[in-house]
Amino acid sequence: MSTYYSALKFLRFTDHLQALTEGRLVAPVHIRVKPTNHCNHNCWYCCYRSNELVLGEEMREQDSIPAEKMLELAHEFVEMGVKAVTFSGGGEPLLYKPLPEVIDILANGGIRIAALTNGSNLKGKVADAFAKHGTWIRVSMDAWDDNSYVKSRGAKPKDFTNLIQNIQDFTARDTKCVLGVSFIVGYDNHQHIEEVCTLLKECGVNHVKVSGAVVSNDAAGNNTYHSAIKSDVAGQIAKAQRLVDDKFNILNHYHDLEDRFKKNYHTCAFLQFLTIIGADQHVYTCQDKAYTESGRMGSIVHKSFREFWFSQENQRFLQSFDPSQQCTHHCVSHSKNLAIHEFLSLDQEHSFFV
16 A cells, blocks of 8 residues: 655755755745635644634634635646645634645646645535546545534534434545545543444545644654543554454554654755645744644735745745744644755765665
């Protein structure tokens, strides 16, 4: 089975690595767009809605990228040579009405498409667009039945049943779009991992990524929360692993978080590979710092993304941004940055001795 998650994907993009070596700025490989901050769920662990987390502190739920601006961005991405676009939240991206038209523009321009979603609107024209053009969709899940779904995210009584039906309908299509599920583990659901994985395999899901809920702004708080359930989770994942075959996989991303908070490097090299555009039409460093003052790179309200990206303003930001001081929170790109910095530090002569 192919590998979907890796810190080594950047090695494919030698032009970006060369640009980093030479101090040049090139278009991002991947852009994550948050088209709307409106969401029909209220997940207890969501960093944009939890009172316990400072990430997303400046998010306004009423913000959405105007349709005209979103179409402009789609054409820009094609012209700039962006390789991939993922739609995520903020809010629930599949509720954004212009999305099918945007996907058509991107896909016809050779850009690969993906989405992070709660799956509630994975139907109709949006599902058609992803079935035709999507590379992958990942549904976030944290429950095992209708009652637990209502409790964990304020959903309506039959929403879990409807979600399972959406998943079954999508995987039954003649599509190459990979559908995976990210199962977020906390106290209430940690004894149901095997049960959920069994159900999702029966629904035709390609893989389930098991991750611990991030519940604190520091590593100690997260690890303390998970310490009481850690051994039970390991047992549940081991049982779920028995379901693995050539069509279904379990990805174990449940781990302690110490190594993802502290940074010992002073530039974020990964910014040349992935950047974020929020529903407020501001550009951010990463999904972990979206809608925060420290992660805000600049505005594209009155200028094109291309104009902003290659501006002196952005170059000054990239040169001055120091993760060791400004990214003491959980960072999903940390392992990638470590690998890139190691690559950039290689002595050119000695690197021939592989």
